[in-house]
Amino acid sequence: xxxxxxxxxxxxxxxxxxxxxxxxxxxxxxxxxxxxxxxxxxxxxxxxxxxxxxxxxxxxxxxxxxxxxxxxxxxxxxxxxxxxxxxxxxxxxxxxxxxxxxxxxxxxxxxxxxxxxxxxxxxxxxxxxxxxxxxxxxxxxxxxxxxxxxxxxxxxxxxxxxxxxxxxxxxxxxxxxxxxxxxxxxxxxxxxxxxxxxxxxxxxxxxxxxxxxxxxxxxxxxxxxxxxxxxxxxxxxxxxxxxxxxxxxxxxxxxxxxxxxxxxxxxxxxxxxxxxxxxxxxxxxxxxxxxxxx
Numbered sequence: 471x472x473x474x475x476x477x478x479x480x481x482x483x484x485x486x487x488x489x490x491x492x493x494x495x496x497x498x499x500x501x502x503x504x505x506x507x508x509x510x511x512x513x514x515x516x517x518x519x520x521x522x523x524x525x526x527x528x529x530x531x532x533x534x535x536x537x538x539x540x541x542x543x544x545x546x547x548x549x550x551x552x553x554x555x556x557x558x559x560x561x562x563x564x565x566x567x568x569x570x571x572x573x574x575x576x577x578x579x580x581x582x583x584x585x586x587x588x589x590x591x592x593x594x595x596x597x598x599x600x601x602x603x604x605x606x607x608x609x610x611x612x613x614x615x616x617x618x619x620x621x622x623x624x625x626x627x628x629x630x631x632x633x634x635x636x637x638x639x640x641x642x643x644x645x646x647x648x649x650x651x652x653x654x655x656x657x658x659x660x661x662x663x664x665x666x667x668x669x670x671x672x673x674x675x676x677x678x679x680x681x682x683x684x685x686x687x688x689x690x691x692x693x694x695x696x697x698x699x700x701x702x703x704x705x706x707x708x709x710x711x712x713x714x715x716x717x718x719x720x721x722x723x724x725x726x727x728x729x730x731x732x733x734x735x736x737x738x739x740x741x742x743x744x745x746x747x748x749x750x751x752x753x754x755x756x757x758x759x760x761x762x763x764x
Contacts, residue, residue: 535761536564543757544719545750553743553754563743569735570755574616576677577733580756582749583664583721586671592643593678599637603629607638614641614678617731621681624699624706633698638727639682642675665723674711679731691726703729704737709748720749 536557540550557563570578581587596612604625613621625635642650647670654663674680683699684690691700700710709732714724730748732740744751 535758539754539758539761542761543750543754545754549744549750556743566735566739566742567755567758570733570739571759572735573733576679577616577731578736578752578755579677580752581672581674581677582752583668583672585756587676589671590644591671591676593641596641596678599640603635605634605636607636611637611640612678613681613731616733617679617681620707620731624703624708627702627706628695628698631698633694635695635699636684637681638684638686639675640680641678642673644670644676647671647673647676664721665717674728674730677730680711681729681731682725683727683729686727688724688726696726699729700726704741704746705734707731707734707737709737709740710746711748713747716747716749719747 537554540554540557543550545553553563576593579587593614595615597615597618599606599611599613599618599621602625603622612618621637628635647668651663651667651669654667657663658666668674684693684695690696699708703709708729710726711728711730712720712722712725714726717723732748736751740746740748740751744754
């Protein structure tokens, strides 16, 4: 959950305050320090060490990285400006970002038409889906264990509300995606296929974190299950990957049935700061982490 600060992360408020101070100092001259002695603030490099895997930096450098990531992530200009202002005005944005950077890096990995998975990637913790709280479209569907557990929690909540979810597609290996993409190209041509299907190695399904619900067509959005998932998925760590009207950003036409498990913190981060657009949030995080690498 956002603002979940573990004891080992006691330094996060210091980090947030340092960021806010750097931003604000760029807008007006620093006031002279008070005459009374005050304890010195810890160096930002020490505070951020756990996040940066041992690398150190100063407040000005990290504030610059944040601004450069916002401006270099391919975000709509108005969104980048709004987020930069939010980061300057409050520690909330940076605190939420830091929460998203904990744990499994594949939850936040950018996988799209320009960013493939590592060659030969195959998840190590796949679990087969079985009917229970939800239905399964066919036997042999698998998800990574964390995603499968989150799907069970979400489906149980949906069923309690009178909605039954059906998982119709989940993990796809590289070899299977070769078949899917090749079949689509043969049936509709490459240009149309690229709007509907990922090239092998570029599919969210290969992460083992994506699931297609229901009929896997536009009619899903008009069903009770489609409406329920759209409203409640983020509470369980799921995010709609290809929303309506964002084909220029995602590269894919609207897919109301395709959700990716990103974890509860990142799902909330996407909804709170990026208007629910997964692609924008992952592009920003990709840019942020890329700039922080040595």
